[in-house]
Amino acid sequence: xxxxxxxxxxxxxxxxxxxxxxxRMTADVFSVSKSTVHIDVTKRLRNIDSSLYLKVREILDVNxxxxxxxxxxxxxxxxxxxxxxxxxx
Numbered sequence: 001x002x003x004x005x006x007x008x009x010x011x012x013x014x015x016x017x018x019x020x021x022x023x024r025m026t027a028d029v030f031s032v033s034k035s036t037v038h039i040d041v042t043k044r045l046r047n048i049d050s051s052l053y054l055k056v057r058e059i060l061d062v063n064x065x066x067x068x069x070x071x072x073x074x075x076x077x078x079x080x081x082x083x084x085x086x087x088x089x
Contacts (some may be wrong), residue, residue: 006048008032009040013049013056016041022063 008030016026023041027034041060045053 005040005044009044009048010052012037013041013045013052016059017052017055020059023060 012026012030015021015029016023019025021029023034023037027037030037041053041056045056
């Protein structure tokens with residue numbers, strides 16, 4: 001567990017930048033909520049390390065722009081798998 005909120009915010013930000021991770025992926029790795037990750041990297045990190053904040057913000061903006069595409073792909077895969085199950089019955 002990370003000792004301070006500031007240290008956690010920096011660690012979360014560094015993870016997102018290093019892995020180009022989404023908020024959800026980061027939350028899963030660090031066993032915290034998506035809300036915690038979001039608040040840490042958008043509000044707290046801005047005051048702690050502005051250069052890291054800008055890098056994280058850039059990645060989060062890309063992720064936000066692409067999320068509708070990932071959602072569509074997940075839905076397509078879901079129905080593809082459902083149809084394959086019907087063919088095997």
